[in-house]
Amino acid sequence: MSLPSADRPSSAPLAAPRKGWRAVIASAAAITAVAIAVGFVGFLSQLRGTEAKPARSADGIVVLTGGAFRVSDAMELLADGYGRRLLISGVHPASGANDISRSLTDNQSLLSCCVDLDRSAVNTRSNAAETRRWARERGFKSLIVVTSNYHMPRAIVELSHAMPDITLIPYAVVGDKWREEPWWTNSGTLRLVLSEYLKYVAAEVRVRLADVGLDITREANEAPPVAPRQPATAQAN
Template sequence: MIVRRVLSVLLLAWAFGFIWFAVSLPRPAAATPADAVVVPTGGKGRIDHAIALLHAGETRQVFVSGVDREVRPVEFALEYGVDSAHMACCVTLGFDALDTRSNAREIAAWVAREKPRGLRLVTSDWHMRRAAYELRRRLPPGFPVTEDAVPTNPSFRILFLEYHKLIAARLVGPFEPD
């Protein structure tokens, strides 16, 4: 009897959590300057938005994490409309990340080297919660991170998978060695 009640409560918590996750996706950030913008590759519109922030003068630096090793900076610049001056001074490509956790590690290492005063994290709305969680775990406590979600139209499948990845990250995260 008690097992059935516990399972019922867990099922309800899971269901209400999924509904909350799906209907309250993070939103774009207000137009405010940021010391640096970081963007994990992987979703449509992420890099475009980060580069637009650079061109609009809302940031001094853009770090793109998880770039395929075969992509050359000149190819990246052509693809995203970045002039050579901005590529030289203001856009850094990271080639070591393969997933959200390694994106967070790569971004945290870049932050340790470059020492920005704060970050603006740009990623897809459905990906923001997990990406921000993983990143904040690896940054110094209280380090300012503004979440700037790129609006998408995610499928049920994407939301379902991402919700479970977020749950797994939260359950495993505290026990995972960095």
């Protein structure tokens, strides 16, 4: 015996909420996609395409290892009088002062008098912690920060969070691949930029949470150092 149509249960009340949730999810996805795109454009706007000497000198210079030419460029800044001392942060434990000396033969006197090595840092966050300790021990109030252009935004986030009372002056190192062709045409460079953007976002989120009292002690997307091919470039930034 079939029920009259008026007595049959209706699926309409269930269908309406289901459609409503789908609309909410679609809207959230669209907003997230727009936010990611806008954030990525903002990140790219911070990446220098050419190198430019700092507009002013500073008390000290810190170079974060992990990319080609970072240490040699930092040594040139030290030699030109842009800072009184240089910290090379993130030196692999297997790299000794003699290894670095052999790779920087033009600046032997500076290496012996004015360069400090940090072997404790294993990622950008610990770079910032070791740099803070070094700067405070010497009473430095301003630092020139040397790292690759794609790494600079995240480095400044971490360093400024660790040392809000110290003036940071970026010096971005631009690699050969970046100079020779647009970054988006090289698959390796494209992956590097996208990966660095995700790390930058993670650092921004962690720092903002820490500012409101929610400190996340473990940094996302960081890898431990690996044995270097060249001295003093061991950190995986």
